[in-house]
Amino acid sequence: MIVVMEPSATEENIKEVEEKVKKCGFQPHPDKGEHQTVIGVVGEGDREAALNSLGAYPGVDEVIEITKPYKLSGKEFKPEPTVVDIDGVKVGGDNFTFMAGPCSVESKEQLFEAAKAAKAGGAKMLRGGAFKPRTSPYSFQGLKEKGLKYLAEAREETGLKVVTEVMDPREVELVAKYADVLQIGARNMQNYPLLREVGKTDTPVLLKRAMTGTYREFLLAAEYIMAGGNYDVMLCIRGIRTFVQDTRYTLDLSAVPVLRELTHLPIVVDPSHSTGSWKYVPSISKAALAAGADGLLCEIHPDPKNALSDGPQSLKPENFKEMVEEMKPIAEAVGKKI
């Protein structure tokens, strides 16, 4: 931690800060420059007490945190990449894993058709929402447990592993009964009771970055899950909110190489929610693979014209299949196995 004093700070201001630094269990290393003093905060003290109070001292301009606040999710804790093993399906390392399926489970027929298309196209995992976080209370909220049952049946039928969202800490147990991977949606990236609850299970978790989440907040959300003992966390990038409104969100693809530097966890990209239009999905999916992502979470629908949610951003089965085919030589070029 570094405390930057204002140029106008007095000797007394500096002394008072040094005292506080010591009280927090650190050693202060003041560095008197021409313009202003900078105080290095060194040692193993009460980081939080310092961070929450030093800025309140007169003469302090800024408190800059240097040490990364996440531990288990960081590269320093574990330098080699984590490969999450979902009952034989691997995410991470040199694998590139397709997770495909409809936004919502709408009916058994729709789901089974989508599952077959996902499998035929090359997916190893089936996505599909049974509990849906909808912006409006008057929108279709999902088939709930019935949807979960269909997902489990589709797994039986196709062998695809099931990833589905859980929104409520009270439903974690129920969803985990049916799902192979628990998805935490973007709106819930900082829903800490929910993160703690999935952290108590031993079901792998797909954690989506919030529309407004910094990398630091994203990794600290993963930390909430891992701190509970569940280390099987996959990070999913799905678009942030910016001034750009021609796409549903803005895909921040640089997150792939940046997170790769910071964390050992696998990184999955959702091209459907980030663009909001199936037409852009193949271009963005190829880019995600070339950038070094570990997998794709992609919406497909057997009949987008009659979808109950996200029709415009769902690939048709034939488009999905074609896209995967086109991605194979890219995978080879970047050393990934599809």
Next chain:
Amino acid sequence: MIVVMEPSATEENIKEVEEKVKKCGFQPHPDKGEHQTVIGVVGEGDREAALNSLGAYPGVDEVIEITKPYKLSGKEFKPEPTVVDIDGVKVGGDNFTFMAGPCSVESKEQLFEAAKAAKAGGAKMLRGGAFKPRTSPYSFQGLKEKGLKYLAEAREETGLKVVTEVMDPREVELVAKYADVLQIGARNMQNYPLLREVGKTDTPVLLKRAMTGTYREFLLAAEYIMAGGNYDVMLCIRGIRTFVQDTRYTLDLSAVPVLRELTHLPIVVDPSHSTGSWKYVPSISKAALAAGADGLLCEIHPDPKNALSDGPQSLKPENFKEMVEEMKPIAEAVGKKI
């Protein structure tokens, strides 16, 4: 709803969209312009089915929603402003209500001192977190029920009404037992199970705008609560996330007049979280009042230098008192009672 067809759309594309519009229960009103056709979607059909599918049709450029999707929170449902009555303390109308207190309840002594300062300064309500949503799992998470008890005791002592955050749907009942107002934090604006749960109580709710929430999403979040039968919702603006990093968040103060046009619900401003620095709080608080807000949610701390959270953005008791005094003539100028 309006469906904008691409300039290259064929007669067949247009026809297919018209058929779908009818299937959804609406009447299509096509308007053939020089460049492209625009199809008005008129009547009372299945809005959601249309919205989630029309964009998937070939030749469709854009689907624009015209009608506001919120009902109970909108001005059309109730044109006159809502005044929430919290056991005698009023928020909304021509009242300007101060809610002040520490970020976290840290101890009985700290809370009582803060409560007395809040009261002495002119506040009618006491804020203070017992359950804290912290970015890191290793940070102080609040005193939990013990904190709630202190809050209730401080109410006994001072007569101030208590507003405190609830994060977990499983704890709504517990928090409502002690609190006069349930606060939903910015990270939980779209935590729908939580919104539904507080919607079932008859305790007033202070709903904070998410860092990335649009006005539409904000009002739909209020709608989730109101749809459950709890109409006592207050909206709280606390800063959005933008490229500006010199303040903790960016206060979007235009939200005050814009929301005033869209909704009848009271609008409260949080100057502490939006700026992140106590030095800017008086300026922003005055601006909020002048812009037409109905109240202020403001962090004060008897000893910011030893705060366990948010020290740098907490006003000292004397600064709070001074600020309220300075705001009185502004309140008079804009017709608000402090």
Next chain:
Amino acid sequence: MIVVMEPSATEENIKEVEEKVKKCGFQPHPDKGEHQTVIGVVGEGDREAALNSLGAYPGVDEVIEITKPYKLSGKEFKPEPTVVDIDGVKVGGDNFTFMAGPCSVESKEQLFEAAKAAKAGGAKMLRGGAFKPRTSPYSFQGLKEKGLKYLAEAREETGLKVVTEVMDPREVELVAKYADVLQIGARNMQNYPLLREVGKTDTPVLLKRAMTGTYREFLLAAEYIMAGGNYDVMLCIRGIRTFVQDTRYTLDLSAVPVLRELTHLPIVVDPSHSTGSWKYVPSISKAALAAGADGLLCEIHPDPKNALSDGPQSLKPENFKEMVEEMKPIAEAVGKKI
């Protein structure tokens, strides 16, 4: 300046950085923490050489600049507030100055009517664009020199000082012949040849913040002007670009207290461009005054329904007058003279 080394940086990496720091004329002050080393860069060396190269060294995680890079525009250079004197009309200090007029000068009649309304309402300065930066090349580009002449005539008629935009370094001399204040538009905040050119004149400058400009970039833009010898710079805040699309831009009103801390230059707010709608202008104007701004740059039009540009955000004369009246008691409350 501070160089943060990666936790994995070797002794050799650190040494190499220290050598470079010395080569740039500074003294390195390394601080070895538990996790990583931080090197303070102290003294008076070649700041730019250091900033542009240190990040390229292996083992360097981050280079943090501490010292503010602006000089003339900063508070340290001149602690007391600058009052710009425009031929008797003062901006800054305890003055609150209204600058009002149409977006574009459309005709002599329109301008004169607007000028009279501005004066009647309480403005001391007349705004109006003769050279217009329009997003489309096919839009009305302004009356150019004819517009400037009308502005000068309106000054004769009303006594109002004239503020008008200059876009092209080749036209600075021409515009300065007619104008009392040269306006630099938001799109040109980092148009350095233009800034240098107005810096050579002795005409006061109203510099607008770019839609995406940080405070640092804003003050460095002012610095470009001041470095040329022209110290009469007024800063104008007009809304930044964020994800919010219900208003034309997002007014970052916290810029008022933050800039007040950083600079001695006067701060003017443009409520018209920031909101894009005349309905929100009074609320935002009052907020700007209460927050501590020094003036308002406000669009008014005698007949918004027939405006050639910005009709929807222009106040009618009677609304302007009414707004100024309502602002007077607020001005008194915050110690400003209208």
Next chain:
Amino acid sequence: MIVVMEPSATEENIKEVEEKVKKCGFQPHPDKGEHQTVIGVVGEGDREAALNSLGAYPGVDEVIEITKPYKLSGKEFKPEPTVVDIDGVKVGGDNFTFMAGPCSVESKEQLFEAAKAAKAGGAKMLRGGAFKPRTSPYSFQGLKEKGLKYLAEAREETGLKVVTEVMDPREVELVAKYADVLQIGARNMQNYPLLREVGKTDTPVLLKRAMTGTYREFLLAAEYIMAGGNYDVMLCIRGIRTFVQDTRYTLDLSAVPVLRELTHLPIVVDPSHSTGSWKYVPSISKAALAAGADGLLCEIHPDPKNALSDGPQSLKPENFKEMVEEMKPIAEAVGKKI
């Protein structure tokens, strides 16, 4: 164009808007829905007069523009992709063109070394700034004409075409004398006098997207150039400004497929400015190619540790060469010739 009336709009309001629509030369097509009336604006009238005034009418909620405002840069004007031919080097179509070189021309030696490395690595064009837009007036501003001369000499030596920035309309002729391509920097995307000036030349232009530029504004900036008769415009994406601060800017890679739909102009990606760190450049460059971009504008430096600008984001010659090699199979996979 569509005029959305408020639900509370009266018959008279609607009538008044219809009259105005007619006065602007259009036909109004009102569509009375259950909740509100929507007026289609059809025909060939004075689009601008309508856009700048209709929002000022009472009862109008929103004016939505449907028709794309750009003409020459749009797909409707020219459906097949434009291939810009720079004296034999092609940008667009099935070509993927590398433009590489240092941020600034620092000396003849540095430039020649960089040019040889660019050529050896596979670049067809040499980038290098002679006139530099620096945030601070006290930073190195480039070698100016001397830099241009070195660039021309490097072309002689290597056969690489030269792309270099022009910032001042008064210098367009000078820069065009030496350069093969005129670069318009992000800060100048809406510098209309400059755009007009390069539009008068017959030198190809590389136009960079502003940090805050929408696609519409970007294409209208191209339109300014093309409206002057210069059709050889290449679009360059280089990162937008968002809340993400771990990279220098946020690369909005979805711009590639979206712009591809809207325009026939070639699309080039700048991975250096978007990320700000050479470590991320290979990942992002591969992604750009896979997404369908037509070329790369990439910073390389023979000695980043002694760069006068942008050292941390410059690739070393060997890294550049290695990256190009790794990109070749991806190019083949997506049907592009490197």
